[in-house]
Amino acid sequence: SQQGEEDPQALSIQEGENATMNCSYKTSINNLQWYRQNSGRGLVHLILIRSNEREKHSGRLRVTLDTSKKSSSLLITASRAADTASYFCATDPDGANNLFFGTGTRLTVIP
Amino acid sequence: DAGVIQSPRHEVTEMGQEVTLRCKPISGHNSLFWYRQTMMRGLELLIYFNNNVPIDDSGMPEDRFSAKMPNASFSTLKIQPSEPRDSAVYFCASSFSGGVSYEQYFGPGTRLTVT
Numbered sequence: 001s002q003q004g005e006e007d008p009q010a011l012s013i014q015e016g017e018n019a020t021m022n023c024s025y026k027t028s029i030n031n032l033q034w035y036r037q038n039s040g041r042g043l044v045h046l047i048l049i050r051s052n053e054r055e056k057h058s059g060r061l062r063v064t065l066d067t068s069k070k071s072s073s074l075l076i077t078a079s080r081a082a083d084t085a086s087y088f089c090a091t092d093p094d095g096a097n098n099l100f101f102g103t104g105t106r107l108t109v110i111p
Numbered sequence: 112d113a114g115v116i117q118s119p120r121h122e123v124t125e126m127g128q129e130v131t132l133r134c135k136p137i138s139g140h141n142s143l144f145w146y147r148q149t150m151m152r153g154l155e156l157l158i159y160f161n162n163n164v165p166i167d168d169s170g171m172p173e174d175r176f177s178a179k180m181p182n183a184s185f186s187t188l189k190i191q192p193s194e195p196r197d198s199a200v201y202f203c204a205s206s207f208s209g210g211v212s213y214e215q216y217f218g219p220g221t222r223l224t225v226t
Contacts, residue, residue: 033214042115042202042217043154088154097142097206097213098167101154 023089136205
């Protein structure tokens, strides 16, 4: 399966703390994307990192990519209660935009 | 922009009935994706279209599932006959393929319950 796996499956932190989620995948990729899903809603794209990039920032988000280890991490700094959601990584093996989603990390930020 | 529009938002039907889910992608996007999400299997890609042409339907679980995209602004996913194991949330997503960015924009989903 090309599906990625997130770790941990669930994470609970206090508001203001940083949250780190990891994603491992099995095949080579063109790019890797992170999405957020609030309960009962559709997924929202957060950030895309290409295979030739190692780190990318967007606001309070920091994504790293290690293609040798086939892994990525998403760091959310200074978390807020509104960050409570499920976070998914998705791999695009060949740039055709055919995404394979991971199993997700459920993040709970306690006010 | 209204974003990706899906209808209906909720559908409850009896086993054996035909179900049709509808999607209107974001104007200007040339790729459309149908996903299914369940607790057991997570988010699965069912089929995707590029410029209205089905590119990969290997994720369609059975012949009971079919999808069409008659034009750039409309797609349907049909299940006939429906079964209780088809109960899930079905998402439609669209994107523009060919540009620098490849993010997908998801609709709100259709929650299907088959009794």
